[in-house]
Amino acid sequence: MSERVFRYGGRPPMQQEALVRSQMRLAHAYRNDLVQIERGRRAAIREAIAQAGDVPALSRAVVAAEEMLERSLAVVRTSKVKARSRNAATPELRASVEQARKVLREAKRALAEARKRVREDETIVRRCDEINELAGELRRSARAYCGVYWGTYLRIEAAMQASSQMPLYDGAEPNDPRFVRWSGEGTIAIQLQHGLDPSKLLEGKDTRARLRPMPPSADGKCGKNIYLLELRIGTAAKRQPIFATFSVRLHRPFPEGAIIRWIAVHCRRHASNERWYVDFTISVPEVVRAADDPTAPKGAVGIDVGWRVIGDEIRVARWSDDSNGEGELRLPAALIRELRYADTLRALRDEKFNLAIGFIVGFLAEVPAGVVVPEWFKRERFSQWRSCARLESFVRYWRSHRFAGDEDLFIALEAWRYRDSHLWHFEVGQRRKALGQRRDLYRVFASKLAKTYALVVLPKFDRSKIARRPNLERPEKHQVEKARSNRHLVATSELEGAIKNACVVEYVAPENVTLTCSQCQIIQQFDAAKELVHTCPNGHVWDQDDNAATNILNRRVLKPDAPSPTPTDTKEVKRNERWLRARRGQAERTERTQKSKSPSDNAAE
Numbered sequence: 223m224s225e226r227v228f229r230y231g232g233r234p235p236m237q238q239e240a241l242v243r244s245q246m247r248l249a250h251a252y253r254n255d256l257v258q259i260e261r262g263r264r265a266a267i268r269e270a271i272a273q274a275g276d277v278p279a280l281s282r283a284v285v286a287a288e289e290m291l292e293r294s295l296a297v298v299r300t301s302k303v304k305a306r307s308r309n310a311a312t313p314e315l316r317a318s319v320e321q322a323r324k325v326l327r328e329a330k331r332a333l334a335e336a337r338k339r340v341r342e343d344e345t346i347v348r349r350c351d352e353i354n355e356l357a358g359e360l361r362r363s364a365r366a367y368c369g370v371y372w373g374t375y376l377r378i379e380a381a382m383q384a385s386s387q388m389p390l391y392d393g394a395e396p397n398d399p400r401f402v403r404w405s406g407e408g409t410i411a412i413q414l415q416h417g418l419d420p421s422k423l424l425e426g427k428d429t430r431a432r433l434r435p436m437p438p439s440a441d442g443k444c445g446k447n448i449y450l451l452e453l454r455i456g457t458a459a460k461r462q463p464i465f466a467t468f469s470v471r472l473h474r475p476f477p478e479g480a481i482i483r484w485i486a487v488h489c490r491r492h493a494s495n496e497r498w499y500v501d502f503t504i505s506v507p508e509v510v511r512a513a514d515d516p517t518a519p520k521g522a523v524g525i526d527v528g529w530r531v532i533g534d535e536i537r538v539a540r541w542s543d544d545s546n547g548e549g550e551l552r553l554p555a556a557l558i559r560e561l562r563y564a565d566t567l568r569a570l571r572d573e574k575f576n577l578a579i580g581f582i583v584g585f586l587a588e589v590p591a592g593v594v595v596p597e598w599f600k601r602e603r604f605s606q607w608r609s610c611a612r613l614e615s616f617v618r619y620w621r622s623h624r625f626a627g628d629e630d631l632f633i634a635l636e637a638w639r640y641r642d643s644h645l646w647h648f649e650v651g652q653r654r655k656a657l658g659q660r661r662d663l664y665r666v667f668a669s670k671l672a673k674t675y676a677l678v679v680l681p682k683f684d685r686s687k688i689a690r691r692p693n694l695e696r697p698e699k700h701q702v703e704k705a706r707s708n709r710h711l712v713a714t715s716e717l718e719g720a721i722k723n724a725c726v727v728e729y730v731a732p733e734n735v736t737l738t739c740s741q742c743q744i745i746q747q748f749d750a751a752k753e754l755v756h757t758c759p760n761g762h763v764w765d766q767d768d769n770a771a772t773n774i775l776n777r778r779v780l781k782p783d784a785p786s787p788t789p790t791d792t793k794e795v796k797r798n799e800r801w802l803r804a805r806r807g808q809a810e811r812t813e814r815t816q817k818s819k820s821p822s823d824n825a826a827e
Contacts (some may be wrong), residue, residue: 298319406496
């Protein structure tokens with residue numbers, strides 16, 4: 223069985239709307255409570271590590287290296303200001319900055335290695351066990367008092383469990399999950415233990431979820447495939463279920479043999495509007511094909527995922543298979559224009575916002591004679607405002623608190639508010655449409671791979687390194703920012719996620735896949751950013767992305783006699799590995815606890 227998510231459009235609750243929104247608000251508060259507990263757990267573990275071994279001395283060395291780098295950068299900035307030129311820094315000053323960066327990198331590396339060694343110390347391990355046990359008690363207490371129905375809090379806890387696996391440090395800096403601001407969005411969910419057949423859901427007898435056709439309306443305006451979804455969100459007296467009712471458009475049926483595992487209703491904000499939709503997480507049986515079936519996927523393909531501007535298009539993937547086939551995936555120029563147009567609309571909104579703030583600041587600088595500005599107006603620091611939503615809220619408040627002499631300014635700000643609302647909805651709609659087109663392009667590409675190849679080989683590449691902010695002191699800042707913009711535009715992680723969801727994927731080491739000649743295996747350094755087509759010392763000419771895809775494939779060759787793994791097999795293995803790790807970790811903690819107890823404690827037990 224493999225899991226899929228079927229998404230259908232919905233409408234706001236027809237019954238129990240107040241309770242649904244209350245559950246979403248409580249779920250948001252519960253998530254932030256778990257974030258607070260997790261941040262405290264991480265801070266306590268970091269504090270225990272910071273006092274052990276040579277970590278304190280190395281931490282002071284990192285602070286000293288950061289101060290030295292800041293002093294070097296300050297000298298460079300001062301020279302640029304005096305010369306009124308970006309390129310005023312001398313080679314000596316740039317060399318001092320690079321040396322300071324090198325010292326800082328080495329200090330951070332030494333600190334990271336010391337922290338890793340300290341984590342293996344028996345005393346620190348026992349202290350971490352105590353901290354984790356206390357955090358577990360706090361999480362259980364937060365669950366008991368959160369007021370969220372169990373299906374919803376299970377999803378929140380699953381998300382927090384994933385975030386708790388993040389490293390304690392991002393380099394040398396603390397790494398913590400972040401709080402989420404309440405914006406009116408939320409999710410309610412129900413888990414169907416052991417699964418539920420869609421036909422049982424339509425019978426309307428289950429106490430967790432029910433689905434029935436929408437009764438025909440008197441005016442005949444009820445659309446096709448409209449159903450009423452009743453989702454349990456609470457329990458009344460005598461264990462009677464409390465259902466919330468939503469209208470859902472089931473535009474496609476469930477697959478044959480599907481089993482429903484989860485049902486989740488989401489509310490998301492698009493500009494000032496709400497969008498509701500329902501996700502059905504289902505398990506569907508795998509299609510078993512005969513070994514001699516000509517339609518069964520065969521062979522392997524290596525894919526080099528990245529981004530490269532080629533004319534008006536951007537190449538996002540280059541692939542090479544074991545039968546000498548090759549190809550590529552590009553974002554077309556029309557889609558790139560659609561993706562960038564939303565940013566253009568955002569820039570236009572910012573420009574008009576700055577003009578509106580300028581009107582207010584100018585009005586307060588030269589108040590017309592005889593006009594008395596109220597205190598609630600004068601106390602605001604408009605020049606520091608950066609949010610269109612804040613100014614819109616201020617104008618709405620102003621509408622019911624008018625004062626004499628504000629006519630011209632109020633009319634101008636009201637016109638700005640009307641225009642900004644239009645541009646806001648335009649921007650959000652444009653971005654949603656463009657992102658949907660890109661997602662569909664990636665999913666179609668992944669679907670074709672899954673139907674053609676038994677195995678997809680990808681490099682195990684850490685994208686967090688290239689996601690960091692560029693160095694603002696370097697002269698090539700403009701080119702780095704442009705590359706960063708293209709990285710956000712193509713979203714290679716979304717492409718890789720689509721491939722992982724559709725195909726059987728195996729990862730290989732990414733080292734030197736671009737610099738190694740796939741024909742003679744010679745590694746040669748060259749400027750990969752500027753040289754798309756390269757000639758190796760033995761005279762082999764290749765496109766570097768095509769060469770990288772071939773190297774990726776060659777690092778994992780599919781064995782013809784071995785049965786091809788299926789996505790279900792891979793998920794089952796990972797699930798068993800997680801279960802075994804959890805059991806092993808629990809046994810190790812129990813053993814450490816027993817060892818740490820004194821003989822008198824053991825005798826008392």
